[in-house]
Amino acid sequence: MPGEDKTVNEVTENLVDxxxxxxKLAVESIDGPLMVLAGxxxxxxxVLTRRLANIVASGVPPYRIVAVTFxxxxxxxxxxxxxxxxxxxxxxxxxxxxxxxxxxxRLYGDQIGLSRDFVIYDADDQKALIRKLLKEWNLxxxxxxxxxxxxxxxxxxxxxxxxxxxxxxxxxxxxxxxxAACNAVDFSGLIEKVAELSDILPKLxxxxxxxxxxxxxxxxxxxxxxxxxxxGNICVVGDDDxxxxxxxxxxxxxxxxxxxxxxxxxxxRLEQNYRSTGxxxxxxxxxxxxxxxxxxxxxxxxxxxxxxxxxxxxxRERDEARLIxxxxxxxxxxxxxxxxxxxxRVNAQSRPFExxxxxxxxxxxxxxxxxxxxxxxxxxxxxxxxxAVNSSSDLDFLRAIKTPSRGIGAVSLDKLAAxxxxxxxxxxxxxATGTYEVSAMARRGLAxxxxxxxxxxxxxxxxxxxxxxxxxxxxxDVMGFLHSSxxxxxGRKENIDELHxxxxxxxxxxxxxxxxDWLDNVSLLTNDEQVDGEDGVTLxxxxxxxxxxFNIVFLPGWEEGLFPLRRAEEELNLEEERRLAYxxxxxxxxxxxxxxxxxxxxxxxxxxxEASRFLHELPRDCxxxxxxxxxxxxFNGQDSRSAGGRRFRDGDDDDDETPRRRFHxxxxxxxxxxxxxxxxxxxxxxxxxxxSPASASPAGRKPAAPADGFxxxxxxxxxxxxxxxxxxxVGEGDMRKAMxxxxxxxxxxxxxxxxxxx
DNA sequence: GTCCTCCTGCTTTTT
DNA sequence: GCAGGAGGAC
Numbered sequence: 001m002p003g004e005d006k007t008v009n010e011v012t013e014n015l016v017d018x019x020x021x022x023x024k025l026a027v028e029s030i031d032g033p034l035m036v037l038a039g040x041x042x043x044x045x046x047v048l049t050r051r052l053a054n055i056v057a058s059g060v061p062p063y064r065i066v067a068v069t070f071x072x073x074x075x076x077x078x079x080x081x082x083x084x085x086x087x088x089x090x091x092x093x094x095x096x097x098x099x100x101x102x103x104x105x106r107l108y109g110d111q112i113g114l115s116r117d118f119v120i121y122d123a124d125d126q127k128a129l130i131r132k133l134l135k136e137w138n139l140x141x142x143x144x145x146x147x148x149x150x151x152x153x154x155x156x157x158x159x160x161x162x163x164x165x166x167x168x169x170x171x172x173x174x175x176x177x178x179x180a181a182c183n184a185v186d187f188s189g190l191i192e193k194v195a196e197l198s199d200i201l202p203k204l205x206x207x208x209x210x211x212x213x214x215x216x217x218x219x220x221x222x223x224x225x226x227x228x229x230x231x232g233n234i235c236v237v238g239d240d241d242x243x244x245x246x247x248x249x250x251x252x253x254x255x256x257x258x259x260x261x262x263x264x265x266x267x268x269r270l271e272q273n274y275r276s277t278g279x280x281x282x283x284x285x286x287x288x289x290x291x292x293x294x295x296x297x298x299x300x301x302x303x304x305x306x307x308x309x310x311x312x313x314x315x316r317e318r319d320e321a322r323l324i325x326x327x328x329x330x331x332x333x334x335x336x337x338x339x340x341x342x343x344x345r346v347n348a349q350s351r352p353f354e355x356x357x358x359x360x361x362x363x364x365x366x367x368x369x370x371x372x373x374x375x376x377x378x379x380x381x382x383x384x385x386x387x388a389v390n391s392s393s394d395l396d397f398l399r400a401i402k403t404p405s406r407g408i409g410a411v412s413l414d415k416l417a418a419x420x421x422x423x424x425x426x427x428x429x430x431x432a433t434g435t436y437e438v439s440a441m442a443r444r445g446l447a448x449x450x451x452x453x454x455x456x457x458x459x460x461x462x463x464x465x466x467x468x469x470x471x472x473x474x475x476x477d478v479m480g481f482l483h484s485s486x487x488x489x490x491g492r493k494e495n496i497d498e499l500h501x502x503x504x505x506x507x508x509x510x511x512x513x514x515x516x517d518w519l520d521n522v523s524l525l526t527n528d529e530q531v532d533g534e535d536g537v538t539l540x541x542x543x544x545x546x547x548x549x550f551n552i553v554f555l556p557g558w559e560e561g562l563f564p565l566r567r568a569e570e571e572l573n574l575e576e577e578r579r580l581a582y583x584x585x586x587x588x589x590x591x592x593x594x595x596x597x598x599x600x601x602x603x604x605x606x607x608x609x610e611a612s613r614f615l616h617e618l619p620r621d622c623x624x625x626x627x628x629x630x631x632x633x634x635f636n637g638q639d640s641r642s643a644g645g646r647r648f649r650d651g652d653d654d655d656d657e658t659p660r661r662r663f664h665x666x667x668x669x670x671x672x673x674x675x676x677x678x679x680x681x682x683x684x685x686x687x688x689x690x691x692s693p694a695s696a697s698p699a700g701r702k703p704a705a706p707a708d709g710f711x712x713x714x715x716x717x718x719x720x721x722x723x724x725x726x727x728x729x730v731g732e733g734d735m736r737k738a739m740x741x742x743x744x745x746x747x748x749x750x751x752x753x754x755x756x757x758x
Numbered sequence: 759g760t761c762c763t764c765c766t767g768c769t770t771t772t773t
Numbered sequence: 774g775c776a777g778g779a780g781g782a783c
Contacts, residue, residue, distance in 0.1 A: 070772080070773080071772075071773080072773085096773065097773075098773050099773090122773080123772080123773080142766095142767075142768090142777090142778085143767075143768065143769090143776085143777080144767085144768080187772090187773050188773095190773085191773095244771075245771080245772075247770080247771065247772095248771085248772065248773080345770075345771080346769070346770055346771075347769085347770085347771085348769065348770090348774090351774090368771095368772085376776090405760080405761070407759090407760070408760090409759060409760045409761075410759090410760085411759060411760085412759085412760095439759075441759080441760090442759090523773090524773065541770085541771060541772095542771080543770085543771045543772065544771085544772080565770055565771085567769085567770070576771095580771085601774090602769095603767090603768070603769085603774075604774055604775095
């Protein structure tokens with residue numbers, strides 16, 4: 001039909017509207033392998049979504065196209081933007097490697113011997129299982145050993161190491177065996193197993209699109225290869241400078257290998273940045289130029305230089321957070337809060353920002369951190385629900401049976417485990433047959449537990465997930481999931497309510513969904529869905545910020561040891577850290593606010609810090625060195641070094657002795673003159689204090705005992721509670737409180753002004 | 759045998 | 774400043 005053709009042409013014209021020539025070429029090159037090397041902010045997502053729409057416009061049904069991303073957030077955004085172009089479609093395959101895999105395994109898993117009811121073990125479950133195995137083998141199994149073992153096994157699975165040594169290979173074999181016995185699949189397993197569907201995969205789609213291709217691991221690459229049909233219609237988009245996941249097997253070399261793997265690949269480079277100001281691009285480019293291993297792109301922008309990047313030194317994290325929040329308040333009238341983000345290296349950095357934002361009553365959105373679904377009380381509840389779906393999961397059995405306590409302890413569980421092993425049954429199957437032997441007390445508790453799980457099992461495919469949760473909570477008495485420790489219970493109760501709410505919301509979208517559907521959803525979910533108020537500041541790690549952009553970006557904590565992050569005894573992957581810094585800076589459209597503190601609290605200790613080497617790699621003419629506004633000075637901060645702080649590294653002493661003189665000279669020139677050494681809290685004072693480290697610390701933190709004499713171990717008297725012993729002291733000034741235990745009662749937290757020392 | 763508390767030992771980053 | 778584990782109290 002000629003009329004139809006015309007429509008298609010018109011649509012296509014709209015799709016390439018406003019694109020530059022390489023972008024246009026990428027959108028129009030539908031057939032054959034295509035690799036788009038796209039610099040930061042070069043319109044990558046735009047190209048990808050329009051290209052997808054263009055394929056649809058050319059007459060391909062959406063369900064024959066699959067778009068793969070790495071994060072849920074990226075998938076959500078892609079879906080949203082595709083819908084804007086082609087309207088709402090339910091038959092679109094857009095998702096992360098993991099979610100697409102889970103979906104396929106539910107559909108076709110039986111063909112490779114996987115039961116439909118498999119559960120997904122997340123990183124925590126994996127750790128728990130490995131810990132259990134190490135313990136069983138009488139190997140050391142503290143957090144460090146578990147982590148090390150997991151990382152070796154994962155490297156082996158990803159063929160990043162060829163060989164396992166010593167007990168590792170036995171542990172690995174046993175781990176895989178247990179997973180299978182529990183009818184469980186872990187994250188890597190999802191990808192591995194999907195790749196086994198080699199008969200089915202190539203028939204499912206005609207077009208494959210991949211975002212953030214530089215983060216592809218070997219296993220994922222294998223999966224992709226299997227997904228591409230004979231026509232070779234695969235398009236990958238990536239940027240080697242933004243490869244920040246090597247620790248989980250990503251290898252930007254696949255960007256090179258791609259052309260060999262798919263002969264006839266067309267390569268398109270997108271080098272014009274549309275996102276950021278000239279200063280931001282210059283700074284980011286200069287920084288990344290320090291990396292040796294990169295393909296080398298020249299990112300450029302037609303935009304104005306814009307305002308310089310701002311850099312500020314603060315004394316402590318508290319100051320850093322408070323002054324950043326003040327800046328947010330100033331900018332608020334011109335820039336919506338949703339256009340501001342604080343991006344940090346590690347999740348632990350979020351805390352002071354949360355506190356200051358709450359104090360200033362600015363709404364914020366925290367992405368990541370202790371993930372919601374990793375909280376103890378949530379995992380407790382989930383273990384029951386997962387057990388109801390898949391009774392073979394011993395891990396869930398062991399977790400569920402312990403909460404609430406029902407008189408079944410380690411000894412009984414060991415007995416059960418031994419019997420289960422002997423009979424080659426799962427723990428549940430053993431109990432369900434009723435042929436187990438335990439003490440009378442344990443038997444009673446077990447009977448209780450069995451009947452509860454049976455009832456859940458009966459309802460699991462019938463009633464909605466949230467109703468099942470209610471049933472569980474009723475039967476176990478909600479308090480069973482709250483580990484009686486006072487204040488915290490409130491938060492835990494709220495979390496369970498939150499869980500219930502999320503189930504209800506899920507049911508609105510998918511009224512026919514049963515628990516299994518919901519469980520898949522949560523296992524693969526990070527908590528980036530928690531949006532509290534539309535207009536809020538975003539707090540997240542740089543890793544989770546990849547692919548996003550904001551008008552104003554705050555980058556705190558640019559200190560050696562933190563960023564680049566250096567972990568004891570582990571080698572510093574400097575180039576990847578630098579790529580991370582590059583990603584961080586390029587998230588900003590207009591303003592970048594870099595900062596560092598002179599001291600930082602680590603593991604509860606005040607540590608002296610030194611400027612990040614990345615700061616020295618930024619060109620001076622893009623940066624404005626700021627001193628913090630006066631407000632900073634009023635805080636009762638003094639040089640915390642006198643409070644026993646240690647530096648990250650030995651060797652370097654005072655700033656001016658470092659080889660980064662140029663930077664430091666600039667930094668110091670912005671400090672207020674140290675006119676009065678007694679002026680507490682000014683950077684000048686800090687500098688002066690640095691010269692005479694013995695300066696006193698009347699309200700200092702930890703090691704030095706404060707002048708008021710209240711400290712852990714001291715005996716005190718309270719007018720009402722009588723005599724007790726201080727367990728810990730927190731806070732300063734009027735808010736200084738002591739945790740005191742009076743006799744057998746749980747400790748109370750009391751303002752020190754109500755206490756007298758004995 | 760079970761439960762609870764203190765205390766150690768430690769924290770990248772994500773699916 | 775947290776979680777989880779070992780060892781003590783019941």
